[in-house]
Amino acid sequence: MNNNTEDNWLYTISSKHKLIDLNFKEIWRYRDLLLLFVKRDIVTVYKQTILGPLWYVIQPLFTSVIFTLIFNNLGQIQTGSVPPFLFNLAGITAWNYFRLCLTGTSNTFSSNAGIFGKVYFPRVIVPLSVVISNLLKFAIQLCIFFCFYAYYVFQGSLVSINSEIILFPIYVLMMALLGLGLGMIISSFTTKYKDLTVLVGFGVQLLMYASAVPYPVSEAKLKFPSWFVPFVEYSPFTQIIEGFRYILLNTGSFSLTGFLYTLIISFIVFILGLIIFNKTEKSFIDTV
């Protein structure tokens, strides 16, 4: 045996591992699996339901109606020149994408323990498939949003798309990265400490109210106690929701520093999530 063959190893299974061990070649090899997981997520959710994919639409619509009734009609929250319903629908559509990415990835390990315990494939495929299949749902919900958008414009409401619309894909990317990153961190910890699964459910709910989804930041600045305002104002989630409404509805505020700061946070959270996920995937099956 010569040194030549020694170097030819396809891969090594070892106890030591690098901080980030993403094998893109391998992920590419499993691209078909990624697509099939996406297909599975989309196709099977509403099998044996009457309304089927309509549910993707019904949920944000009804939430928006309720928000409008409670926060705008009852709570007198001002949304400027934008019709409150459209304002809420924009926030909820964006928030939904983040929320679904987060909750979908946060149970990666616990809900796939059965498969993970038996076969190997790059584990990142599962959270990635969640993000992609949610992207499709997001697209459907966005279509509905634009239908109402067109309706309100036709009715003479003063809404218009902002010139920053080119940043739209980056906003989507930020939501995906944040949801994915946080979801991967949570999923890694839930393999050992199952308390987190309980936390995620209502934590996300609370986070929504703290992230300016049903109200504009300007209202928060006016009415919230002063110690709480920075939490809302500088939360990356608020930045995304507010920015999202800014580019679509031309309402609220936008600052480049805020945008860049959120982008950096998103990447940090994503990388951190990836590191922790990587560490966990090697041995989670022993603790889950």
Add this chain to the structure above:
Amino acid sequence: MSEIMLKVTGISKQYRLGLVGTGTISHDLKRWWHKVRGKDDPFLKIGETNDRSIKGESDYVWALKDISFEVKRGEVLGIIGKNGAGKSTLLKILSRVTSPTTGEIKTKGRIASLLEVGTGFHPEMTGRENIYLNGAILGMTKSEIQSKIDEIIEFSGCERYIDTPVKRYSSGMTVRLAFAVAAHLEPDILVIDEVLAVGDAEFQKKAIGKMQDISKGEGRTVLFVSHNMDSIMRLCTRSILMKNGSIIEDGKVSHVIDTYLSTEFGTTSQKYWDKNNGNDLVKVLSVKAHNSNFETGENFKITEEIGITLTYRVLESGHKIHSAFNFFNASGINIFDSHESNTELYHVKKKPGIYQTTVWVYKNLFSEGVIVLGVALVTHDPFRVHFHERDTIAFNMVEDLETSPTRGDYVGSMPGIIRPKFEWVSEKMNKKND
């Protein structure tokens, strides 16, 4: 010399016993603190050998301890050992489901396992959709599956239901479909756990046949785990024996099986007693299996005559003491019993002293595999058993494919608990036309 496909060096795996719950945070923190200071993991030291029958001192055990071996291209390696010897843990590490605590494995090819079938089946999706999904999970690409889909469907025998959601399948059908997908994998290194043979008898036969085809296929490197010594003997070119997480023997299949039988069953082809060996009337001294030259050994050819010799000491005179043997195969099936009946001393009331009885078992009677012997000493009128012990000695029957009197040119698996040689006659009937 063919190249090394798989190289395992110093693999160990530690598990924590008991409930993983409270206390894990404190252990985790301690681990982390030791790591920060550049010290070894404090909990790695206290592990002990994994013998589940002995109560351990520590909560940590080594399921695998310092495993090293190499597999060459085209080799079919049989892994044998008792339950809990670490076979499954080793397979799990090889298939990258969990990672080792120490050591590393280097491989030149993709490893796929037939460990578990039906992983990732979604009940709401149809059979066809699940074939794609399951195939992709097992590492096939879409085009690979596409090219084999007809074959897979045919093998599964579920053609009629293939576009029906899997939740409407019977459990047997699900398993057949799952196995069909797994069986059509074509990795460089295949890991097979024969325990998976499931389904009805017909399908089992098909499945085992397929596994044998795969492992005999040209140049395929296979790791084969089985409790069935026959299959190991027939399929494997090399074998390793595991016990309590370590490899205790690595080498020629027949040698390893010998060691397995002698260490695990605690039996060899001879046994001596010095206590618990009878009553006030008679005591057993030894029993051994040997060939016609009275040479003992662990392996006998099925074409040779085998003698079982029992030695015993009679303590009380005046009894007609007779010997009897039970013959079991590896699955515990009682192949036959034989009682002493026509010996010279049969009707003699034995005086105190040492006696020896031999039974000669015909050649060409046993099937290949392990034979386990039960020994008894009895008196009649009234019938009394003075000594009876199962699992006393064990030996292995091997069949030479070339000289086998019962196979002809057939080299596949021969079922059946015995394999007697019969007289076959065949002749041409319409001689006039010649």
